[in-house]
Amino acid sequence: VRKGEQTRQAILDCAVDLASSHGLEGLTIGALAERMQMSKSGVFAHCGSREELQIAVLREYERLFIDEILKPVVGEARGLTRLRAIMDRWINRMAAEALSGCIMISGAGEFDDGPGPVRVDLLRMVLSWGGELIKCIAQCKQTGEMDAQLDPATVVFELSGLMLSLHHDARLLQNPRAISTTRESLNRLLASYGATARQFSRGNSSNTPFDTSASQSR
Amino acid sequence: VRKGEQTRQAILDCAVDLASSHGLEGLTIGALAERMQMSKSGVFAHCGSREELQIAVLREYERLFIDEILKPVVGEARGLTRLRAIMDRWINRMAAEALSGCIMISGAGEFDDGPGPVRVDLLRMVLSWGGELIKCIAQCKQTGEMDAQLDPATVVFELSGLMLSLHHDARLLQNPRAISTTRESLNRLLASYGATARQFSRGNSSNTPFDTSASQSR
Numbered sequence: 144v145r146k147g148e149q150t151r152q153a154i155l156d157c158a159v160d161l162a163s164s165h166g167l168e169g170l171t172i173g174a175l176a177e178r179m180q181m182s183k184s185g186v187f188a189h190c191g192s193r194e195e196l197q198i199a200v201l202r203e204y205e206r207l208f209i210d211e212i213l214k215p216v217v218g219e220a221r222g223l224t225r226l227r228a229i230m231d232r233w234i235n236r237m238a239a240e241a242l243s244g245c246i247m248i249s250g251a252g253e254f255d256d257g258p259g260p261v262r263v264d265l266l267r268m269v270l271s272w273g274g275e276l277i278k279c280i281a282q283c284k285q286t287g288e289m290d291a292q293l294d295p296a297t298v299v300f301e302l303s304g305l306m307l308s309l310h311h312d313a314r315l316l317q318n319p320r321a322i323s324t325t326r327e328s329l330n331r332l333l334a335s336y337g338a339t340a341r342q343f344s345r346g347n348s349s350n351t352p353f354d355t356s357a358s359q360s361r
Numbered sequence: 362v363r364k365g366e367q368t369r370q371a372i373l374d375c376a377v378d379l380a381s382s383h384g385l386e387g388l389t390i391g392a393l394a395e396r397m398q399m400s401k402s403g404v405f406a407h408c409g410s411r412e413e414l415q416i417a418v419l420r421e422y423e424r425l426f427i428d429e430i431l432k433p434v435v436g437e438a439r440g441l442t443r444l445r446a447i448m449d450r451w452i453n454r455m456a457a458e459a460l461s462g463c464i465m466i467s468g469a470g471e472f473d474d475g476p477g478p479v480r481v482d483l484l485r486m487v488l489s490w491g492g493e494l495i496k497c498i499a500q501c502k503q504t505g506e507m508d509a510q511l512d513p514a515t516v517v518f519e520l521s522g523l524m525l526s527l528h529h530d531a532r533l534l535q536n537p538r539a540i541s542t543t544r545e546s547l548n549r550l551l552a553s554y555g556a557t558a559r560q561f562s563r564g565n566s567s568n569t570p571f572d573t574s575a576s577q578s579r
Contacts, residue, residue: 249470256383266534300543300546311469314469
């Protein structure tokens with residue numbers, strides 16, 4: 144049994160690698176068998192159909208992602224310190240992946256049309272990650288480091304936007320400044336979430352440099 | 362000659378439609394011939410090879426994009442009013458495209474690996490659009506509606522991030538709130554660009570709710 148598990152894990156490692164550079168759609172039993180120097184039926188025996196393999200790759204990627212980004216930050220103080228640590232690790236991972244690409248992001252492009260079990264699992268994974276971020280953002284509101292009025296889902300939307308822009312610029316544009324721009328934008332964004340909180344905590348709602356009239360007038 | 366031009370335009374319209382829903386990679390001479398009820402050689406005679414067709418589709422998409430988003434706003438006041446008009450139109454277009462997908466964004470995912478003439482043309486198109494936004498952002502700085510210290514390329518990075526997040530959430534997550542969240546985030550983002558400008562214009566650099574220490578300490 145142990146040998147079988149080892150072989151399955153070796154195939155899966157290879158499959159994650161292949162999907163990172165060629166997309167989940169580029170992941171075929173044939174290509175994998177060739178890389179592993181195994182027969183197609185051997186790959187199938189360990190990992191099942193192509194669709195089952197794609198889902199196994201998503202789950203393995205998710206495990207690696209959580210291990211690298213979420214698990215190490217549990218020791219950090221709740222609130223902004225922990226959110227910063229998460230974002231720093233996410234940016235670092237994206238920087239390391241720039242040459243291959245993030246399976247979660249490229250997968251979204253591949254599977255955003257039509258139904259199917261791979262799309263369902265990708266959706267579960269993206270929503271689950273969003274849920275982790277929302278938990279952390281809610282803690283930032285509790286500690287007073289973020290404005291109590293902020294909608295955590297909107298914050299996730301904006302933070303994800305930066306990461307999508309980073310993925311886009313690092314890969315398509317091959318912009319060497321993409322990482323430093325992301326860090327700069329993240330700093331400004333996080334500061335803006337705190338700005339209104341500090342402003343409210345001073346009870347100073349007039350003469351506000353953070354102009355909310357623009358968003359109300361539309 | 363005129364008849365030929367009409368036929369080419371009809372094929373191109375159909376090709377843009379096909380690429381919107383199936384991606385540039387899903388655009389084949391065969392699929393197009395079938396939709397147009399023409400022979401493959403007929404399509405080829407009017408539009409050339411598959412690669413030439415993909416590039417023609419990108420250019421046609423760009424023409425439509427500019428016609429719909431950029432041309433109508435030249436009458437708007439320079440600065441923030443014009444930038445807002447552009448972003449409003451871009452969001453509206455994205456909302457209308459949510460069921461099919463934006464060729465510029467999905468194309469980035471398809472062609473962000475490896476070289477080739479399609480990637481080169483997509484890159485030209487994305488950079489050209491970024492250049493238009495930078496022009497507009499520079500005017501916002503001239504009118505004093507944006508902080509003079511802001512790097513226009515960073516602003517483009519952030520605005521594009523919102524649009525990428527919108528495309529992602531509207532398509533993969535099919536989130537019905539994606540459009541309203543984008544507008545809300547855009548309003549807050551634009552307000553934050555102005556906040557520092559207003560703050561500087563008052564010469565009040567102490568007691569600032571827009572905390573820049575976070576970005577300096579990193």
